[in-house]
Amino acid sequence: MSLFSRPIGSCINCRREVKKNAFMVLKDGNYVCNSCVAALDIDKEIIGFLTASELLARSKTRELNKRAFLKLCPTTTQTIDNAKLLVYDNEKAWAFVFPGDDNPTIFRYDDIQSFDITEDGNSITSGSFGSAALGSFLAGNVGAIVGAVIGKKTTKNTVSWIRLTVNLNNKFRRQLKIRYDFNNETTKDEAQYIKISNSIRTILNTFKIMYEKSNANQKTYLQDNIEVNNAEAIRKYKQLLDDGIISQIEFEEKKNALLGISL
Numbered sequence: 001m002s003l004f005s006r007p008i009g010s011c012i013n014c015r016r017e018v019k020k021n022a023f024m025v026l027k028d029g030n031y032v033c034n035s036c037v038a039a040l041d042i043d044k045e046i047i048g049f050l051t052a053s054e055l056l057a058r059s060k061t062r063e064l065n066k067r068a069f070l071k072l073c074p075t076t077t078q079t080i081d082n083a084k085l086l087v088y089d090n091e092k093a094w095a096f097v098f099p100g101d102d103n104p105t106i107f108r109y110d111d112i113q114s115f116d117i118t119e120d121g122n123s124i125t126s127g128s129f130g131s132a133a134l135g136s137f138l139a140g141n142v143g144a145i146v147g148a149v150i151g152k153k154t155t156k157n158t159v160s161w162i163r164l165t166v167n168l169n170n171k172f173r174r175q176l177k178i179r180y181d182f183n184n185e186t187t188k189d190e191a192q193y194i195k196i197s198n199s200i201r202t203i204l205n206t207f208k209i210m211y212e213k214s215n216a217n218q219k220t221y222l223q224d225n226i227e228v229n230n231a232e233a234i235r236k237y238k239q240l241l242d243d244g245i246i247s248q249i250e251f252e253e254k255k256n257a258l259l260g261i262s263l
């Protein structure tokens with residue numbers, strides 16, 4: 001082994017020489033330094049799936065993102081600890097700003113998928129933002145997060161940290177993690193716990209509203225309904241065929257039309 005460290009290579013983004021234990025490897029073998037990963041706001045788990053050109057494309061959008069962030073005016077702002085959820089309802093966009101971040105990724109409503117709440121590593125509740133479970137969770141009593149949701153007694157009454165994870169449908173960001181550490185282990189009836197769990201509820205509710213307003217989910221919802229209606233219509237025509245009211249040819253025509261098959 002050499003006493004002199006040999007250069008490993010240079011970062012594909014900033015071109016600086018990468019230092020040992022301070023870089024990641026892209027799908028195509030190129031390197032990116034850890035400070036660029038942070039500046040580009042890409043989840044570390046995704047780096048190994050990206051090519052150099054995808055990473056450089058992300059790099060180009062960061063300056064635009066920063067300008068948009070400075071220009072946009074939030075229609076709603078919610079705070080949790082020192083972090084903020086900013087909602088831009090006119091643009092159907094949002095950002096979550098941790099203290100000191102001057103270029104948070106601006107996400108679309110369409111990016112919102114599902115959530116998970118964890119206390120001390122145990123999942124308390126999770127699901128889609130469209131799920132009924134979330135509705136009942138949000139309607140639950142203040143400070144009664146655990147028992148109200150999963151309907152069983154927890155053996156542990158103290159909590160040292162709580163984390164909300166929002167799963168995203170975004171090429172560079174799959175998860176937004178909002179973690180809060182209590183100074184001391186807190187019990188669930190203490191003011192600090194109630195305050196933070198209420199903030200999480202408020203934020204979850206805002207994500208739910210954005211999710212419901214997103215175009216992608218509306219399209220999925222409509223598409224699902226169209227498919228269900230068409231399937232029911234086909235079943236009715238099949239009944240008419242079986243009853244001898246329409247012919248096989250007439251049935252096939254109706255079925256193909258409903259399935260969107262052109263002859």
Ligand SMILES: [Zn+2]
Nearest residue numbers: 011014033036
């Ligand atoms: Zn770099």
